[in-house]
Amino acid sequence: GEDVEQSLFLSVREGDSSVINCTYTDSSSTYLYWYKQEPGAGLQLLTYIFSNMDMKQDQRLTVLLNKKDKHLSLRIADTQTGDSAIYFCAESSSNDYKLSFGAGTTVTVRA
Amino acid sequence: DGGITQSPKYLFRKEGQNVTLSCEQNLNHDAMYWYRQDPGQGLRLIYYSQIVNDFQKGDIAEGYSVSREKKESFPLTVTSAQKNPTAFYLCASTVGGRREKLFFGSGTQLSVL
Numbered sequence: 001g002e003d004v005e006q007s008l009f010l011s012v013r014e015g016d017s018s019v020i021n022c023t024y025t026d027s028s029s030t031y032l033y034w035y036k037q038e039p040g041a042g043l044q045l046l047t048y049i050f051s052n053m054d055m056k057q058d059q060r061l062t063v064l065l066n067k068k069d070k071h072l073s074l075r076i077a078d079t080q081t082g083d084s085a086i087y088f089c090a091e092s093s094s095n096d097y098k099l100s101f102g103a104g105t106t107v108t109v110r111a
Numbered sequence: 112d113g114g115i116t117q118s119p120k121y122l123f124r125k126e127g128q129n130v131t132l133s134c135e136q137n138l139n140h141d142a143m144y145w146y147r148q149d150p151g152q153g154l155r156l157i158y159y160s161q162i163v164n165d166f167q168k169g170d171i172a173e174g175y176s177v178s179r180e181k182k183e184s185f186p187l188t189v190t191s192a193q194k195n196p197t198a199f200y201l202c203a204s205t206v207g208g209r210r211e212k213l214f215f216g217s218g219t220q221l222s223v224l
Contacts, residue, residue: 004153035215042115042201042215043154088153098169099213101146101153 004102006089011108018076020105022089025070029091032065033099034074037086046074046087076107084109113138117202117216123224124189124196132187132219134202140214141206143185147171148199148218157200160185189221197222 006022024032030051035043049056049063049072056063062075076083086104115136124130134143142161146154156169160179174193179185185204189196202216 008151040218040220042117042217043203044215045213090154098156098159099154101155103151103153 004089004091004100006087006102006105008103009106009108011110012079014079014081014109014111016079018074018079018083018107018109020074020076020087020089020107022072022074022102023070024072024089024091024100026091026093026100027070028093029070031092032063032072033088033090033092034061034063034072035088035090035101037088037104039085043088079107079109081109081111083107115202115204115214115216117200117219120217120219122219122221124221125224127191129188129190130221132189132200132202132221134185134187134216136183136185136202136204136214136216138204138214139182139206140204141182142204143179144203144205144213145169145175145177145185145187146201146203148201154201157187 003025012018033048034046036046037043054065060077064073086106088104089102090099092099118133144159145157148154155171157175158177160166163182166177166179176188200219203213205213
């Protein structure tokens, strides 16, 4: 699959904003996703963005896409302890059924 | 409630043994997938199936086998040829072609005795 990279760890204070960054290499990426994984559980789709968009907002979540730089970010406003989890960035192209995942960013929310 | 059920949650394999992980969905989804998750790595695709009686190899199919005899079921067998099977295995499904609607099961942790 194509490369998707993201930093491995992020620590944030409760109530602050979290920003998780991701870069990808496939210029034909059509869909870009953010998934959340809590300990011992499967992945839950948080949000996704089509490559022809540059921003998507959904309640506390804001996704920004810079297609030129192949950079995707997820901002979580007013981070809560329940937001502690691993967050995966993923991408797929229109002619491929497969998703390529990053290694995941472990977000730890401290009081 | 509709969803994907993986069983067992924990599984132990002895040397030279084949083990089978179960994945069942009642979402009427066409496509099903198996991913392997290792600590500090992204999910890697093992096999996927877009329709009954058909499946394709993913990026790391060696040492694994699957079947898709029924739409709702996609079992994964970890064979003795897989020399490093310890990992968290995730099954997923989606309506054909709708990757933004990918649903995941809760996973099976496989360990070697």
